[in-house]
Amino acid sequence: MTNSPPILKKGIDPRLCVMMFLEYGVKGLWMPLAGIFLVAEVSAGGLGFNETQKGMIIGIPLAIGAFSAPFIAGQLTDRRFATQKFLGVMLFFAGILKWATAYQTTFSMWLGISIIFAILYVPTIALTNSLAMQHLSDPKSQFPKVRLWGTIAWIVVSWVFPMIWLQTNLRIQALPPFITGDNVPDVTMRMIDSMKFAGGLSILFAFFSWFILPHTPPSSKNRKELAFVEALGLFRKKSFLVLMLIALPVSILQTLYMMNTSPFLKESGLQASYVMPAMSLGQFSEIAALAFLGVLLTRFGFRAIMTFGIACYAIRYGIFGIPGLPVEVHVTVQLMHGLCFGCFYAGAFIYVQRIAPKEIHHTAQILFFFVMMGLAPALTGVLNGWLADLAGAPNGVLDLPSYVRFWRIAGIIGVVSAVLFWIFFKDETSDPEPAD
16 A cells, blocks of 8 residues: 555646746756856955865765765655655755855865765755656656746846846846846855855745645555665666666766856856856756657657757767857857756656656655766766866866867767667656546
């Protein structure tokens, strides 16, 4: 006997859309700017870390958080506690830690607090996906429309935070990021305040989860087998195995993007306070990709759409790797991010939910996130510094000429990943028969 949450038969519960907005608003507030203020010189208001330390601060905590998630979050939500209550507790304490991080100045404190934060926050990304799909009657077509509200949140915070905190004398311009202004004198130092804003939003999200989100009880409270052990059985399915294997290099490419695009745009000549709005252009295309993803998956299938998403990584980095391009081109190429992330990752989230038994939906999603936000960031934390050295970064910090070589390597990884996924992945799921 299992407990199942009630499913909204018609339409989409608006609470799920608000949930996605808050989830990705927390992440979008600080992550695009971290690549700048972590390595900026102390005299300029930054923290003065090198590329290897930046990679460790972003990569290692994500890895530890994702590694612990299947054993803690997956087990507790699939077997013991209501998902919305679990989210509330995790997000509340994560918000407090994120706020506290803004006051730290040493590498050891940043790394230590970031690890604890990641253990609390990383599972919430997978759990919000799973919770949403459990309350949808047709996740394949409806989930992308819910997930796009996370993308909208990323855009909103990417535009509003710089306008209210990093710029003055705002005015309209014809080219991206469309709204321009003058940097405040201590712009890099004020970027670190994004951690405080993210912490406050996480605490707000915690109360929303506890009191407002739909009740989502554990689906298999009386099962004795560990949810994580049961989820490992999915590797017997070839499509799941291939998806997880190829998701690793693709997620490394995604992490390299998050770590390096903001300083790359700054090296290309983009004003620091424009970086968040410029990167948010990728979220505009992501909205379009997610809006049509259900139709595209039905028409072309998971294999074609996810392969296309991987190929877009290769194309984007190939363009970044062309020397001498103006910064306007680099900004415009951000539009490809939506095709990369929307087609591959949103498709993968839906596929994992379809192939996993309902008794381990939470754990299966978290297992995928272990690869996406665990193994990949951990490897990237080491690879980022190694690739920077391979690309000839002076004094261990990438400049524009070394970034060109850096992105060429990433493009090659994207090409190989797309080819391998197309050859070996075969869809092993089918749509359920329509109800009478």
